[in-house]
Amino acid sequence: MMRHLISAADLTRDDAVQILDTAEEMARVADRPIKKLPTLRGRTICNLFFEDSTRTRISFEAAEKRLSADVINFAAKGSSVSKGESLKDTAQTLEAMGVDAVVIRHGASGAPFRLATSGWIDAPVINAGDGTHQHPTQALLDAFTMRRRLVGRDAGLGQDLAGKRITLVGDVLHSRVARSNVDLLHTLGAEVTLVAPPTLVPVGVETWPCEVSYDLDRVLPKSDAVMMLRVQRERMNAAFFPTEREYSRRYGLDGERMAKMPEHAIVMHPGPMVRGMEITAEVADSDRCTAVEQVANGVSVRMAVLYLLLGGNDSDSAVTHTRTEENK
Amino acid sequence: MSKTLIRGAQVLGGDVQDVLIDGETIAEVGTGLSAEGATVIEADGQILLPGLVDLHTHLREPGREDSETVLTGTRAAASGGFTAVFAMANTHPVADTAGVVEQVYRLGKESGYCDVQPIGAVTVGLEGKKLAELGAMHDSAAGVTVFSDDGKCVDDAVIMRRALEYVKAFGGVVAQHAQEPRLTEGAQMNEGVVSAELGLGGWPAVAEESIIARDVLLAEHVGSRVHICHLSTAGSVEIVRWAKSRGIDVTAEVTPHHLLLTDELVRSYNPVYKVNPPLRTEKDVLALREALADGTIDIVATDHAPHPHEDKDCEWAAAAMGMVGLETALSVVQQTMVETGLLDWAGVADRMSFAPARIGRATGHGRPVSAGEPANLTLVDPAYRGVVDPADFASRSRNTPYEGRELPGRVTHTFLRGRATVVDGKLA
Numbered sequence: 001m002m003r004h005l006i007s008a009a010d011l012t013r014d015d016a017v018q019i020l021d022t023a024e025e026m027a028r029v030a031d032r033p034i035k036k037l038p039t040l041r042g043r044t045i046c047n048l049f050f051e052d053s054t055r056t057r058i059s060f061e062a063a064e065k066r067l068s069a070d071v072i073n074f075a076a077k078g079s080s081v082s083k084g085e086s087l088k089d090t091a092q093t094l095e096a097m098g099v100d101a102v103v104i105r106h107g108a109s110g111a112p113f114r115l116a117t118s119g120w121i122d123a124p125v126i127n128a129g130d131g132t133h134q135h136p137t138q139a140l141l142d143a144f145t146m147r148r149r150l151v152g153r154d155a156g157l158g159q160d161l162a163g164k165r166i167t168l169v170g171d172v173l174h175s176r177v178a179r180s181n182v183d184l185l186h187t188l189g190a191e192v193t194l195v196a197p198p199t200l201v202p203v204g205v206e207t208w209p210c211e212v213s214y215d216l217d218r219v220l221p222k223s224d225a226v227m228m229l230r231v232q233r234e235r236m237n238a239a240f241f242p243t244e245r246e247y248s249r250r251y252g253l254d255g256e257r258m259a260k261m262p263e264h265a266i267v268m269h270p271g272p273m274v275r276g277m278e279i280t281a282e283v284a285d286s287d288r289c290t291a292v293e294q295v296a297n298g299v300s301v302r303m304a305v306l307y308l309l310l311g312g313n314d315s316d317s318a319v320t321h322t323r324t325e326e327n328k
Numbered sequence: 329m330s331k332t333l334i335r336g337a338q339v340l341g342g343d344v345q346d347v348l349i350d351g352e353t354i355a356e357v358g359t360g361l362s363a364e365g366a367t368v369i370e371a372d373g374q375i376l377l378p379g380l381v382d383l384h385t386h387l388r389e390p391g392r393e394d395s396e397t398v399l400t401g402t403r404a405a406a407s408g409g410f411t412a413v414f415a416m417a418n419t420h421p422v423a424d425t426a427g428v429v430e431q432v433y434r435l436g437k438e439s440g441y442c443d444v445q446p447i448g449a450v451t452v453g454l455e456g457k458k459l460a461e462l463g464a465m466h467d468s469a470a471g472v473t474v475f476s477d478d479g480k481c482v483d484d485a486v487i488m489r490r491a492l493e494y495v496k497a498f499g500g501v502v503a504q505h506a507q508e509p510r511l512t513e514g515a516q517m518n519e520g521v522v523s524a525e526l527g528l529g530g531w532p533a534v535a536e537e538s539i540i541a542r543d544v545l546l547a548e549h550v551g552s553r554v555h556i557c558h559l560s561t562a563g564s565v566e567i568v569r570w571a572k573s574r575g576i577d578v579t580a581e582v583t584p585h586h587l588l589l590t591d592e593l594v595r596s597y598n599p600v601y602k603v604n605p606p607l608r609t610e611k612d613v614l615a616l617r618e619a620l621a622d623g624t625i626d627i628v629a630t631d632h633a634p635h636p637h638e639d640k641d642c643e644w645a646a647a648a649m650g651m652v653g654l655e656t657a658l659s660v661v662q663q664t665m666v667e668t669g670l671l672d673w674a675g676v677a678d679r680m681s682f683a684p685a686r687i688g689r690a691t692g693h694g695r696p697v698s699a700g701e702p703a704n705l706t707l708v709d710p711a712y713r714g715v716v717d718p719a720d721f722a723s724r725s726r727n728t729p730y731e732g733r734e735l736p737g738r739v740t741h742t743f744l745r746g747r748a749t750v751v752d753g754k755l756a
Contacts, residue, residue, distance in 0.1 A: 087643050108645035109516075109527040110597035117597075118641075131645070133527030179527060203532070204524030 004116040004125045005305055008136040008184040013160060016187055020144050021157050022304035023297070029066060030300065039311045040069035043100040048074045048090065049128070051107040055271060056128050056138075059295070060103050063302035067311070072099065087111060088120050095121040101310055102126070109133035124309045132174050137305055138270055139180035141298040143188055145290050146225050148297075149266050162189030167219050169195045169251055170229030170278060171240075173202050177270050178229055182210050193219050197251065199240045216251055220260040227268040228253055228279050244277055254280040258288065266290050331355075332748070333363045334741075337371035337707060339697050340378075341673025347376060349703040352745040356699055369741060371707055377677045379411025379704030379742065381684040381693050382654065383474070383503070383581060384557060384629035387413070387444070389435060390428070391420025396634040396724045398435035401654070402442040404632070404723035406749035408654040409706035409739035410442055412685065412693040413632075417449040418479040424449035424460035426468035433470035441749050445690055448472040450491045450502060454480050459491060466498045473689040476503035478557055479604075481539060483509050488543060492552040501579075501687060503555040504543050506564070507605065511535035516645060518591040518606040526594065528644065531606045533561040540564050544571035544578050553577035555687055558631050560586045560605040562615035569624045579687050581629035582616050584660035585651055589613075589729060599640045599647030600729050603633070620679060621670040627684045630657045634725030652723050659735035662710060667736065673710075692745075703746040712738035722755060 002010060011019070029035050045064045047057055057073065064071045076090060087106070094102060101124045104112045109131030116125040129135040147156040150164055166185050172178045172194050185192050192210035194201065205212055213219050220226065231247065241247045253267065261267075267279075267289045275281050283289060332349040339345045339357070346361035347354060382405065388396040396404075398415070405413045415432050417423035423432060429446040436444020448465035452458045454477045465472040475495060482488045482504060491502050512535045517523050519530025540556055544567065547554040556568065559580045571578045585603060590610050593601045601607060619625040633650025640647050661680065665671040671679070685694025695701040715734050718726035742750035749756055 087646075088641060106643065108643045110645075111643040113597045114643050131527050176527060179525070202524035203519050203530060204521040207521045208524070 003309070005136050005309060006113050006116055006125065006127045007134045008139040008180040011136070011184065011187060013187050013189070016140070016143065016184060017158060017160055019140055019301065019304050019308060020147060022308060023140070023144050023300040024153070024157060026303040026307070027297070027300040029303070030296070035066050036068060037066060038068050039307055040064070040067040043310060044070045044072060044098060045101045045103060045306070046072040046074055046094050046099045047103045048076070048094070049105045050076045050087070050111070051105050051129070053105050053129065055295070056105060059298040060128060060302050062299045063306055066299070067303055067306055069306070087115065088118070091115055091120045095123065099123055101306070103128050105129045107131055126305060126309065129176055131176065133176050133179060135176040135180050136184070137298070137302050138177050139184040140305065141294055141301040142181055142227065142268060142270070143184055144297045144301050145268065145294050146266070149290065150224055150264070160188040161185060164190045164224045165193070165222055166190050167193045167195055167223040167226045168229060169216060169226060169253070171200045171231045171235060172196045172205070172229065173200045174232070174235070175229050181227065182208050186210065193223075195219055195251065197241050197247070200235070217257065217260065220257060221262065223261055223265055225266045225268055226253065226261060230270065230272070231274065231278050248277050252278055252280070253283050255282045258283050258286070268294060270294065331366035332369065332743070332746070333361060333366040334369045334371050334376060334705070334707065335363070337374045337376035338673070339376045340677050341375050347697065347705070349705070349743065349746050352703060354697065354699055354701050354703050357697060369707070373709070373711060374740060375673050375708045375710055376697060377409070377673065377706045377708060378681040378694060378697055379706050379744065380409045380658065380680045381688070381690055382410050382413045382630050382632070382657070383627060383684040383688050384478070385413040385415055385632045385654065386418070386634065386650070387415040387432070388419065388634060390431065395636050398432065398444060399439045400722065400724040401632070401634070402436060402439040402444060403755055404652070404654040404721060406441040406742050406744070407722045407739065407755060408656070409658050409708065409742050410654060411704040411706070411742065411744045412443040412445060412690050414445045414447050414474055414688055416478045417447050417476060418454055422449050422453050423447065424452050424454070426461065426464045429465050429470040429472050430468050442744060443690070443693065445688060446470045446472055447474045447476050447478070447503070450475045450477045450482050451487060456480060456482055456484055456487060459487065459494065462491070462494055462500065463498065466500060473500050474503055474555070475500055476505065476557065478503065478505045481505050481507040481509060483539070485542060485546070489546050489550060492547055492554060493550045496552050499689065501553050501555050503557050504539065505557050506536045506539035506543070508535040508538050515606070516602070517594050518608050520591065520609060522591045522594055526597070528594070533563050533608070536561055536605060537563040537567055540567050544568070544576050547578060548574070548576045553579070556580040558583050558586065558605055558629065559616070559625060560608050560612065562612045565615050565619040565624055569619070572624065579626040580624070581627045582620055582625045583631045584628060584653055584657045585729060586616055587613060587620070587664040588660050593729070597644050599642065599644050600651070600727055600731070602644060602647050602649050603651050604649040617664055617668070617670055620665065621675070626679070627687065628657065628661055628679050629684065630654050634723055635727045636725060640727050650727065652721065652725055652728050655721055655723065656716060656728060656730050656735060658708065658739060659737045662737040663735060666710070703743050705743040706739060707741040709738045709740050710736065712736065714738065
């Protein structure tokens, strides 16, 4: 495994499958009355959040606590980017306090990369979302969810997503989730199609390992999973599309559209969902929608990442613990 | 007054000649000149150029003396072989009145390393709304001839038209920072394959090209001359080429970094590569070199933009835009233009001295190397190879994209009106 997790593009197929397999082991912990492993006991992890994200922070925090790590939550909301030095200073403060890993969320693309490569700190850095660049653990939890649903929980072990057809719909331009997913899903052998109005597809997308379509209805029948991306309402004022209603008519997922998907196909959403615009309540609440599962899987995947980055070299691996305790 | 004999240099890269400096002027150019009473510089294998002229320098004083002052900036200029620099107007306060430009002019005189010709702002406070007192700045002791809101584009077509018309009265030129503001909101780097991958806001080529297209048409309409700052895209080259073929009085500059570096470097997220206009693609770089060689682009200008360490040692989005360039400009031009066979040394003399002096009307600079001319001269050792170490810079700031990179060539001597400002590669 690598030392940091900055971009989904940095993961090899084997790295990614190893994380997904480890996450399956971690998921078993959640099924037990005491949801805790001693793996990272005595290790301190800081969740350094320069940008609000309650969901991601809580998910990481749950993962860290289930691995018995000591957790420091640092919310440096708002002004950090205007005072550029704060990232470096904050990082060095944490280093001085003996932090063993930093989970960072930042509004600026590349901030975790800078943190990991500028010599400001030594600790492993895990990117929990940077600007419009990457959100690798989100991509991993999405892949985990797809593998479970489309390949199978046990049958999926050791497997990738070869041949699965995945469609991502919505604001690709501003989406770190889209970038991370395109990279990881391609690595795992899936065929990815992006669907969005042309204004929300970045110039330069032609080099990405995926197809691009402007027509959702034509892509749906050929999709094993359809992932709806968050569309921020303020995009409307910036003329990315004419009106919310028009966006909804052309790119929203309602029951009628869902019916065009193959029977086994799932609907995914990274949350929080904007019901009515990008997805109707009917779809969001259907059993084909995996939004809630994705949240649960996020904890397992993040446990796997933390374990592999921080504890993976220890002789008493978490996986051994899990098995030993289960065998008791 | 003292005498100096430069013995056996290739003048403008051509014939080997001796050049005798007497006082502030070149006394004699020839072979076998007498060294009597003169300090002798043995210049075998070296190239003698007219003192370099930079039409686009940021000296930061007044206001940001922590990044550069007129003194440190002119020392850097002399180190790089320059004898005159044009200082951009985006200081604090902005150089939009006779008072501020005279202050900068006076500081240049006091420094003694290099002539400083202030550039005046086109609009009050660089705000793009109201013309600054262009005539008063021209009439001041500083004698301003070049006007620019550099850092910001004069995007209002009417203001741009009026500025172009107004400066005709005293032979001025408007130097445009071509950047359509709406198309570049939130822009962090060149818009293209790399920005798509990195998730950084894109600065599309069309934002530069659309303004250049508009401005050459305005210049044609009102019969004035316009200068395009730091042209950076292949498309911009095409527009300038077309405008020149049509007889429009347009000149253009390219920076050394746009001749060498591409946006691939931004993958490092290292803000030392953050600059405005942004680094473009390989295709753009090659088009710019070609255009500089064929004269479509008239000059090389450094856009020397010093920033203190803390403004670059941070995440990309928070970092300041700009690179220092005075001390590496000639080396980059040697590597990208001379060693590629695109330009000879006489061409370098034209693009870095004669032409910028002509565009900026810098009398006394960009003159032929011949008897009776002011002794503004630069001696270059083209065989030298060295690794760039910012610790050696005379500039107060160190934000160079070339740290650790090997570049050819070294300025061994610089003379400002006969007085050596650089001797054996060191500031005098």
